[in-house]
Amino acid sequence: MPRTMKILVIEGEEIILKSITKALKSGANAEYAVTTANTALDGLRLIRNSTFDAIFVDAALAGLNSAEVLRRIKNTSPSVSVILMSGYLSGISFPDEASRDVDGFLSKPFTTDEIRSLVSRILVERNGQ
Amino acid sequence: MKLTAKLKHISISTRISILLGLIILVTMGIFSAVSLMKQQRDSVDALSRSTLLLSQTTEKILRLSMLKNRRDEISTAIKDIVENEGIRSVRILNHEGIIKFSSRHSELNEHISRTNRLCTNCHVGRDSTSIHAVSSFYSYHFDERNGIIYSSLPIYNSPDCYNSDCHATTRQEPSLNIEKPGIGPEVHPVHDSSQTILGFIEIEVSAKRIMTNLDKSRSQLILLTILIALAASTIVYFSIRYLVGKPVRRLVDGTRRVAQGDFNNDIPSGEAELGVLVDSFNKMQRQLLSTQSQLIESEKLASVGKLADGIANEISNPLTGIIIYTESLIAQSKLGNDEKADCQTILQEALKIRESVRNILSLARKEKPRFVPVDIDTTIRHAVSVLEKLSDFRNIRVIVSVPKDLQHVSADPGMMEQVFLNLLMISSENIAAGGILNVSAVNMSKENKIEIRFAHSGRGIPDNVLHALTKQNAGPDFENIERTKISLTVCREIVALHKGRIYAGSEPGTATSIVIELPA
Numbered sequence: 001m002p003r004t005m006k007i008l009v010i011e012g013e014e015i016i017l018k019s020i021t022k023a024l025k026s027g028a029n030a031e032y033a034v035t036t037a038n039t040a041l042d043g044l045r046l047i048r049n050s051t052f053d054a055i056f057v058d059a060a061l062a063g064l065n066s067a068e069v070l071r072r073i074k075n076t077s078p079s080v081s082v083i084l085m086s087g088y089l090s091g092i093s094f095p096d097e098a099s100r101d102v103d104g105f106l107s108k109p110f111t112t113d114e115i116r117s118l119v120s121r122i123l124v125e126r127n128g129q
Numbered sequence: 130m131k132l133t134a135k136l137k138h139i140s141i142s143t144r145i146s147i148l149l150g151l152i153i154l155v156t157m158g159i160f161s162a163v164s165l166m167k168q169q170r171d172s173v174d175a176l177s178r179s180t181l182l183l184s185q186t187t188e189k190i191l192r193l194s195m196l197k198n199r200r201d202e203i204s205t206a207i208k209d210i211v212e213n214e215g216i217r218s219v220r221i222l223n224h225e226g227i228i229k230f231s232s233r234h235s236e237l238n239e240h241i242s243r244t245n246r247l248c249t250n251c252h253v254g255r256d257s258t259s260i261h262a263v264s265s266f267y268s269y270h271f272d273e274r275n276g277i278i279y280s281s282l283p284i285y286n287s288p289d290c291y292n293s294d295c296h297a298t299t300r301q302e303p304s305l306n307i308e309k310p311g312i313g314p315e316v317h318p319v320h321d322s323s324q325t326i327l328g329f330i331e332i333e334v335s336a337k338r339i340m341t342n343l344d345k346s347r348s349q350l351i352l353l354t355i356l357i358a359l360a361a362s363t364i365v366y367f368s369i370r371y372l373v374g375k376p377v378r379r380l381v382d383g384t385r386r387v388a389q390g391d392f393n394n395d396i397p398s399g400e401a402e403l404g405v406l407v408d409s410f411n412k413m414q415r416q417l418l419s420t421q422s423q424l425i426e427s428e429k430l431a432s433v434g435k436l437a438d439g440i441a442n443e444i445s446n447p448l449t450g451i452i453i454y455t456e457s458l459i460a461q462s463k464l465g466n467d468e469k470a471d472c473q474t475i476l477q478e479a480l481k482i483r484e485s486v487r488n489i490l491s492l493a494r495k496e497k498p499r500f501v502p503v504d505i506d507t508t509i510r511h512a513v514s515v516l517e518k519l520s521d522f523r524n525i526r527v528i529v530s531v532p533k534d535l536q537h538v539s540a541d542p543g544m545m546e547q548v549f550l551n552l553l554m555i556s557s558e559n560i561a562a563g564g565i566l567n568v569s570a571v572n573m574s575k576e577n578k579i580e581i582r583f584a585h586s587g588r589g590i591p592d593n594v595l596h597a598l599t600k601q602n603a604g605p606d607f608e609n610i611e612r613t614k615i616s617l618t619v620c621r622e623i624v625a626l627h628k629g630r631i632y633a634g635s636e637p638g639t640a641t642s643i644v645i646e647l648p649a
Binding site: 015016018019020023060087107108109111112113114 | 442448451452453480483
């Protein structure tokens with residue numbers, strides 16, 4: 001039996017937090033434990049206190065610049081996989097050097113399949129390492 | 130100051146025509162004056178020569194009469210000569226300056242002054258011995274004021290004159306009155322052999338006619354000069370107005386229009402240098418117009434892009450919720466079939482919104498593709514999997530046939546998926562329930578390309594929609610937002626960015642396939 005994958009979602013919009021939780025938990029084999037954070041600071045605090053396999057970060061977080069959030073995540077937890085979420089198309093306002101540390105992009109709006117296959121791909125890659 | 134300011138407003142045509150008139154007046158005036166002077170000189174010369182001839186003839190005719198001292202004959206001859214037109218008087222003087230014969234009786238035996246031209250021609254001052262070095266004693270004088278030519282021919286001494294005694298004999302006749310003062314009536318020759326000149330025949334000829342003719346010519350020339358100057362000035366004035374003034378006025382009007390922002394009126398093409406100027410003005414105007422419309426277009430695009438971005442971000446979060454929650458409902462087994470179908474319709478429409486917004490954004494943002502090797506098979510299958518759950522897709526069969534050895538293409542995977550999603554949606558909308566949608570891809574090794582074909586059984590895609598594929602002067606038409614057209618425009622732009630080609634694969638009006646060629 002595979003261990004439960006721990007996933008953190010940092011996103012200002014409640015509906016996205018709920019949707020991701022629903023999409024990842026409603027599957028037949030719900031092996032994901034989803035934690036959510038409403039702000040970047042909350043998210044960073046959570047990272048310091050526990051370990052996650054993957055973190056979803058919104059590219060347009062209020063408060064901190066998302067490149068700064070990414071840097072801090074990687075400082076605290078270098079091995080974690082990071083997925084950047086943005087409204088439609090990716091990386092518009094995102095510096096190239098920061099996007100190198102990103103393991104995947106998720107363009108909103110997304111479907112259940114899209115987020116699930118992205119998460120499985122990333123976890124397969126992590127297990128393969 | 131005021132005058133110079135006023136002068137500045139005198140038109141070029143006026144200036145040039147006045148200048149030309151002045152030039153003609155001056156040059157023709159000089160020319161006329163010179164030629165009139167020459168004409169006068171020539172006429173006077175000719176008249177003088179003929180007078181000389183007359184003098185010589187007279188001298189020859191009268192020589193015998195003079196030798197024989199036949200005074201009547203001489204007087205009669207002189208009278209006869211004067212009767213000819215233009216001859217004013219004829220006189221014969223002796224060397225002492227006494228008028229011996231004259232057609233004017235009143236001056237007979239008068240002594241001419243020592244300062245008279247006849248004397249000073251040869252003699253210097255009052256000294257009778259010193260003589261000018263003269264080649265000929267014949268002379269004439271033209272009195273320009275009165276129009277009279279005085280021609281004087283010397284009567285030379287000859288052996289006849291000083292040897293012949295006939296003259297001397299006749300001198301003794303008491304009736305004659307030709308003696309010099311102090312000379313007695315002795316018998317001896319009248320003329321000494323040492324004398325060179327015995328006297329003069331002087332003829333006065335009127336040059337009035339010549340002068341009158343010259344005056345007439347002068348007036349005619351002045352009139353002609355003025356007429357020519359006026360005519361030339363007038364012709365030049367109107368030519369310049371027509372050839373320069375009119376086109377320049379048009380150009381000035383054109384620049385005013387352009388200054389007011391009206392770029393739409395071409396100036397009618399002209400001739401010569403101004404024609405070239407007009408052409409380049411029109412060209413400049415068109416370039417300005419196109420630059421302006423490009424600016425307007427890009428400003429419009431930028432603002433539409435911003436607006437679309439804002440809307441898209443606002444929509445993306447709630448739309449995610451709709452999609453995920455609907456999918457979750459569909460996945461629940463306790464729902465009845467009708468409810469499931471309803472949920473599928475909601476999902477389908479939500480996904481349509483997602484694609485529409487994505488298409489509008491991709492037109493407005495004009496992003497550059499990020500090229501990576503793309504496996505077309507995976508991308509197509511993923512696009513199909515996104516749409517499979519939709520009710521439109523439930524009723525048709527999608528057959529994907531891609532060879533295992535299909536070459537990878539260098540492309541932006543997101544953009545490629547967008548193209549495939551758009552084409553799948555368009556095709557599905559034109560297929561009746563139970564129809565088949567064939568998605569196939571082949572290597573075109575010779576041309577180093579791959580070809581992807583979306584073919585369906587069903588009605589053709591309408592022509593007016595297909596125009597979006599071939600529309601030149603690419604650019605989104607935001608005034609005519611129609612989902613299918615925008616989808617096709619996006620496909621065309623993305624394929625163009627990938628240096629590929631997209632076209633309708635069958636006859637217009639019955640198009641049931643769309644083909645994409647991409648460089649491998």
